[in-house]
Amino acid sequence: MVLPPNVSEAEFANALSEFTSAVGNDWVFSSDEDIALYRDSYSVYWGEEEERIASAAVAPANVEQVQQVVRIANRYRIPIYPISTGRNLTYGGAAPTLSGSVVIDLKRMNHVLEVDDKRHFALVEPGVSYFDLYDYIHERGLKVMLDIPDPGWGSPMGNSLDHGVGYTFGPYRDHFGSHIGLEIVTAEGEIIRTGMGAVPGSDSWQDFHYGAGPSIEGLFAQSNFGIVTKMGVKLMPMPESYLSGYVSVPRYQDLQGLIEEVSYLEDSYLIGMPLYASPVGGSFMNTTAAVRALMENGWPTMNQLESFVSSEGLPAWSVKLQFYGPEETVRANWTAAQRRFAASIPGATFEEGEFLTLPIPDADIPSLADKVRFGIPNLEIFHLVARNPMTDADPPDGHADLFTMIPRKAEAVWDSARMMVEAYRDFGVPPVHSPFATPLTYYSRTLVMPTLLPSWRNAAKNKHTRDLYMHILDKAAENGWAPYRTAPAFQGHAISKYSFNDSALLRFQEKLKDSIDPNGIISPGRYGIWPANMRKIRG
């Protein structure tokens, strides 16, 4: 049995008894068997001493119970770790950042409180999954479209509060950016509502997020300043239609012009998520034999790359543009986009993709490719980790994602791909990136150079994954790049890269931590923020 730090077995037994009084006997989990359900299935420390293990889990049913639980934890100085649906896989799952924490499992708070398809918002509790919210909207025929991350069993709240992302139209892909109004239980058990929610009798909590005075919402994402118990979500009105189109450009160096035009369209709100690819380079993480041969003698020169592209007879780069809106405007936007690319990139070619009327008819949904384009929750992303002919001999048990944020410039795409290749080679691992690696575009104003490393229920193999992950973090930071999100195992190291002016940002956050949560009970260590009484743990 794991105990919370600095809490005796007798004190912990008393605390568990008080938790039981607060939430009921069925909703305090303290047997070894039940605690094991709060392990991170994709932990890179699985079975090792450093694996984050909870001391217990408590599952309140409502905000009042959350307040009671927080007050009990505060009295006993027990660290607590709130989770919403606990499905933040590759970023920690349901496991706490600090071993011995009591997980506050908010899955039972699963009410969709409101969806308004005239003012385009939802108000949800923590345990509402994307599946739940979609079903609520779909069953009522409400005319709004969700923007969702890959796995549908995650929650709008948990995903937003971990800066999660989606796949449709720019502002909606940034899930924290599209929240509107929070209800928070503080470390002392008090309830705060942000924005217009602070005005008694207001009916505009989900209409105007600032209210008046400083905004504090950002403090509750990727952090440990309180427990969010309600969240508003801005929703996109259901578009009338969807149109996709492909732009291909012939030369390696055309990537810069392509990115510039795509950025113009994105920042003008004319397109949804753009998807970059390299027809000549093969699909991401599956480079062709010809590209691997090109890389055998080190990173190819620009001349070698241009010669390779022209000899293969395929476009160097392409982008899939996605338009959402009335048929008249999506067709007009596609026409305007083609005119702009043709004017700025000689030899650019165009191909129209799919035109679909929205919402997608029910009968067409099961076989619909990439349902995330239309905010239809699913679990199809698990193809990434599912056993397949290539991994059949030794299937991985999970993965650790590393998404490096880079500016929207071709040079940054190439330099970050090269950094990845060199980092893999430093470890004797065949690289999965190449000079034709293409970036992801989850956030509309930045590019992401991603990599996925396997995680295992095997200590030796996990050590290799961890070492390579840390090595990539270090090499990225040498170039001024850093990840936007990572698992507890890497949070301290990732945050150490945000070190401008002797880590003034983190020092400021920790001053706030000491003031807001003086006993340091909420999620100690999350994203590198430690309370004063545990700061020595860092490093």
Added chain:
Amino acid sequence: MKTSIYLGLILSGLSSLTLAQNLNPEQQHGKQVFDKWCAPCHGTEVVSSELLGMGALPLPGTSALGVKYKGDLPAVLEQRTDLQPIYIQTVVRNGLYGMPISRKTEVSDNDLDAIIAYLTRSR
């Protein structure tokens, strides 16, 4: 051609109707839980993905079991007749490869018993 597809749809509709009628209440509950928590990976649909650069494949869990069993056992869990209660319980509570653990606040012990009753019913 059109007629045979139409006929196929009717027949599959009839067989699922018959199936639902033959389930006892616990098995019906098990099917509901299965549809919510298991079918998104272990269902029968075939999907493709441009995002993942992937042609048509069964759903991830079904696809993985197809690779694992290579035709010796059905890849679709609902077509299996050899599943043992302890095996189902172990996989749901421990996860297996990329399939994560399910907690009791998601799939309660009662739900899990119902899934087991549904998948191990005599046919």
